[in-house]
Amino acid sequence: MSVFTPLEREPLEAFLAPYGLGRLVHFQGIAEGSENSNFFVSLERGEFVLTLVERGPSGDLPFFIELLDVLHAAGLPVPYALRSDAGEALRELAGKPALLQPRLPGRHVHAPNAHHCAEVGDLLARLHLATRGQILERPSDRGLDWMLAEGPARAARLDATTRPLLEAALAEIAALGERVRGLPRANLHADLFRDNVLFDGAHLAGLIDFYNACSGPMLYDLAICLNDWCSAADGRLEPAHAHALLGAYAARRPFGAAEAELWPALLRIACVRFWLSRQIAADAFAGQDVLIHDPDEFLRRLAQRQRVEIPLPFAL
Structure with a gap:
């Protein structure tokens, strides 16, 4: 599994609390990633993806956040960084920069037509x-x-x-x-x-x-x-x-x-x-x-x- 930084439930719950999205129901690592650690996170108020950024300078992360905001505003089906109750899009978890985003519907197509x-x-x-x-x-x-x-x-x-x-x-x-x-x-x-x-x-x-x-x-x-x-x-x-x-x-x-x-x-x-x-x-x-x-x-x-x-x- 391509989860470079494993997570424990208690610190994850503390990280998620400021988003006001309810109790943590379940989380699991995503195997498909090859550069960052990604997790599916189920909360009382919906399904989300948590990313711990493992590669690249953290100074680039505001660029990614701004780009996704622009694309989301243009109506493209992209994830975007949720803000905490303090208005923070970029936070830290397990010593890594961390972003919480809505989980988009759908599945990967491995044999496209x-x-x-x-x-x-x-x-x-x-x-x-x-x-x-x-x-x-x-x-x-x-x-x-x-x-x-x-x-x-x-x-x-x-x-x-x-x-x-x-x-x-x-x-x-x-x-x-x-x-x-x-x-x-x-x-x-x-x-x-x-x-x-x-x-x-x-x-x-x-x-x-x-x-x-x-x-x-x-x-x-x-x-x-x-x-x-x-x-x-x-x-x-x-x-x-x-x-x-x-x-x-x-x-x-x-x-x-x-x-x-x-x-x-x-x-x-x-x-x-x-x-x-x-x-x-x-x-x-x-x-x-x-x-x-x-x-x-x-x-x-x-x-x-x-x-x-x-x-x-x-x-x-």
Whole structure:
């Protein structure tokens, strides 16, 4: 189970009391998380999620709180930080920064169809449009410079068959970095995988886990999303899924020529980012009872993205 900081009932009850949400009925750790400790919390007045933030500087947390407030005000189905009776959104529990948020309805979809992908594409466009006019600035701590710093040593550990794939991708990042940074920007979720979306039947009911959110090129966020939602087990893109996701997104935010030109490269860059972060996590938590996602999944996807045959629709 990926709960890095276990909780006892008595200190949890003391933490929850200032929210005025009634008696603690039940709580349990959430196994799916890989970076923070998350708990389902049942109180007399409803269902909630408690997050203990394990990674990243605590100074970034006001950014996440403000971003979720903005998205919630724009009508997006996102969690948001509840305030205590003293008006505090960010508090401390077990020595960690802690946030209490409403629990959104729905379940994860692990085998999406084209309808699911269209719903996700539409929601991602809404997220970008809600913030692009007034971006909350926060550079990603796992952006292009991080990839170039971490990548060469990790690539050197690969076998002779796989190493050139990573080395070529890193060279592409170095060559295209300034052009990528110049693409149209907004606030990004930056981790819009299947396990961060909730569906209630056919309806997209929630978008969760914003702890990788940042400011940056909207196309990069789209590439991250599509690489997960529209990939087959062998890493190939599923055309029907990809067309559905991209079409729904473009219906709200049409693409520009620079985005169309850099689209294949952004798909490769997004593969590098998650191969690196998963490999680092696998090394750090080897042998521990922590959920580790397979880094090689993104090597397979990177190999398949050497030729991208699904262009952006309606590029202007």
